[in-house]
Amino acid sequence: FTGSAFGSAAIWQYESLKSRVQTYFEEARADWLDKIRPQKRGDFRNQVNSWWNNLTEGQRTVTGIIAANVFVFCLWRLPGMRRIMFTYFTSDPSSRALCSPMLLSTFSHFSLFHMAANMYVLWSFSSSIGSLLGCEQFIAVYLSAGVISTFVSYVAKMATGRFEPSLGA
Numbered sequence: 001f002t003g004s005a006f007g008s009a010a011i012w013q014y015e016s017l018k019s020r021v022q023t024y025f026e027e028a029r030a031d032w033l034d035k036i037r038p039q040k041r042g043d044f045r046n047q048v049n050s051w052w053n054n055l056t057e058g059q060r061t062v063t064g065i066i067a068a069n070v071f072v073f074c075l076w077r078l079p080g081m082r083r084i085m086f087t088y089f090t091s092d093p094s095s096r097a098l099c100s101p102m103l104l105s106t107f108s109h110f111s112l113f114h115m116a117a118n119m120y121v122l123w124s125f126s127s128s129i130g131s132l133l134g135c136e137q138f139i140a141v142y143l144s145a146g147v148i149s150t151f152v153s154y155v156a157k158m159a160t161g162r163f164e165p166s167l168g169a
Helices: 002-034 043-053 057-076 079-088 099-107 112-124 126-133 135-160
Strands: none
Touching (some): 002 135, 057 099, 112 126
């Protein structure tokens, strides 16, 4: 999984760089169009765009990760989703589903305090890690760390004979 994650991140990083270069040249040709285009309306939309544009690349990446974690947290609160959540968003070595929970449990938090603390820590180093690795490699590190930590949890549970489900990275 880790090799695939980093290989995919390298391809994504290459394609992103190529796209940025192409966009730069296209925007240079299209600058004159900005003067004749009507401006978009909507004060709230302008505020959101301004906030988003002021974020660093790392903060934008972490914002997506936080959104995914909040979405999964909200799914835990829906009674009709509990069975699916326990099957696919908790890691348990005695479960029928072993592989997908290794990845999906990375985004799973049952406690609001647990999720808030993890997301705060993630946000606190998002700018530095984003500039150091780039968003593509950071996502590969995040996903790989989640899968590896779940695998270590599986090994520890097998060694101790405790087979209760767990969640989180």
